[in-house]
Amino acid sequence: MxxxxxxxxxxxxxxxxxxxxxxxxxxxxxxxxxxxxxxxxxxxxxxxDAFKSKLAASILKGSPAIFIRKNDVVLYLGSASGTTVSHVSDIVGDEGAIFAVDVAPRVVRDLIFLSYQRENILPIMADAKKVNELRERISAVDAVYQDVAQKSQVDIFLRNVSLFLKNGGYALLAVKARSIDVTKQPKQIFREVKEKLEKSLTIIDYRELEPFQKDHCMFICKKKQN
Ligand SMILES: C[S@@+](CC[C@H](N)C(=O)[O-])C[C@H]1O[C@@H](n2cnc3c(N)ncnc32)[C@H](O)[C@@H]1O
Incomplete structure (x- = not known):
C-alpha cells in the first residue's frame, strides 16, 4: 500500500x-x-529509484526533509537527462518550475524533449561555473540542488547559492568524493567539504549515500538571512 x-x-x-x-x-x-x-x-x-537518484537515496538514508515543496522554483545544476529532475518536477507541480542546467549537449537534448511533456522543466545548456551566463537566464529561486561531479563542485555550489538562492532558502549538494580527489578517503573529503560549507551556510542535514551511491554524500543547507 x-x-x-x-x-x-x-x-x-x-x-x-x-x-x-x-x-x-x-x-x-x-x-x-x-x-x-x-x-x-x-x-x-x-x-x-534510489540507485539512480541521490535525492531518493538521501531520503532513504534518513533525511527528515528535502525542503523542495509544491510551487517552489528550483535551480537544478547537473540535471543530466532528467531522472531526478523528473521527480522534482512531480514535487513542485504545475505551478512550480525547475531551471534545469547541464553543460552536455546530448543530455540537454533529452531534457528538451522531457520539457515538452513536463512544462515546469526549463532546460538550460550552460556551464554552472559561468554564473554570468546563468544570471541572464534565471531568476531568484526557493531552492538549489547540485549534482555535477566536478573537482570544483563546492565552489560552483557556493557561488550559485550566493547569487541565485533567496535569503532563508535551502540548498542541497550531492558530493562525489572521487571527483574532488581520488587519493583521499571519501570521509576526509566530506569533512573538508563540511568545513567549507559551514563558513557561509547552516548545515541542516548530512547523509552518506551508500549502499545506493558509492562514495557520495548529501548536504542540505540553509542560506542565512542577511
Ligand atoms: C551525475 S550526473 C547528474 C545526474 C542527475 N543529477 C540525476 O540525478 O538524474 C552529472 C551531470 O553534471 C553535468 N555537469 C558536469 N559539470 C557541469 C558544469 N560545470 N555545469 C553544468 N553541468 C555540469 C554533467 O554533464 C552530467 O550530466
Missing part, C-alpha cells in the same frame, strides 16, 4: 524490508527512465 511519507509530496510503500519511494506522476501514463508506474486509489505514482 502506498501512503504519504514524512517528506512533502513524496510517497512510500513497505515491501518486506524494503522501503520504496514514489512521486505522484504529473503526466499520467508517461514514464521518464523506465520506472514502474503504480495506480492506487485513482492516483498514478512513479517509482523513485
Amino acid at each position: 502506498i501512503a504519504g511519507s514524512k517528506i512533502f509530496e513524496v510517497y512510500e510503500s513497505q515491501e518486506g524490508k524494503r522501503r520504496q519511494l514514489y512521486t505522484a506522476n504529473l503526466i499520467t501514463g508517461k514514464k521518464v527512465y523506465g520506472e514502474r508506474l503504480v495506480v492506487e486509489n485513482g492516483v498514478e505514482y512513479r517509482e523513485w
Whole structure:
C-alpha cells in the first residue's frame, strides 16, 4: 500500500524490508527512465529509484526533509537527462518550475524533449561555473540542488547559492568524493567539504549515500538571512 511519507509530496510503500519511494506522476501514463508506474486509489505514482537518484537515496538514508515543496522554483545544476529532475518536477507541480542546467549537449537534448511533456522543466545548456551566463537566464529561486561531479563542485555550489538562492532558502549538494580527489578517503573529503560549507551556510542535514551511491554524500543547507 502506498501512503504519504514524512517528506512533502513524496510517497512510500513497505515491501518486506524494503522501503520504496514514489512521486505522484504529473503526466499520467508517461514514464521518464523506465520506472514502474503504480495506480492506487485513482492516483498514478512513479517509482523513485534510489540507485539512480541521490535525492531518493538521501531520503532513504534518513533525511527528515528535502525542503523542495509544491510551487517552489528550483535551480537544478547537473540535471543530466532528467531522472531526478523528473521527480522534482512531480514535487513542485504545475505551478512550480525547475531551471534545469547541464553543460552536455546530448543530455540537454533529452531534457528538451522531457520539457515538452513536463512544462515546469526549463532546460538550460550552460556551464554552472559561468554564473554570468546563468544570471541572464534565471531568476531568484526557493531552492538549489547540485549534482555535477566536478573537482570544483563546492565552489560552483557556493557561488550559485550566493547569487541565485533567496535569503532563508535551502540548498542541497550531492558530493562525489572521487571527483574532488581520488587519493583521499571519501570521509576526509566530506569533512573538508563540511568545513567549507559551514563558513557561509547552516548545515541542516548530512547523509552518506551508500549502499545506493558509492562514495557520495548529501548536504542540505540553509542560506542565512542577511
Ligand atoms: C551525475 S550526473 C547528474 C545526474 C542527475 N543529477 C540525476 O540525478 O538524474 C552529472 C551531470 O553534471 C553535468 N555537469 C558536469 N559539470 C557541469 C558544469 N560545470 N555545469 C553544468 N553541468 C555540469 C554533467 O554533464 C552530467 O550530466
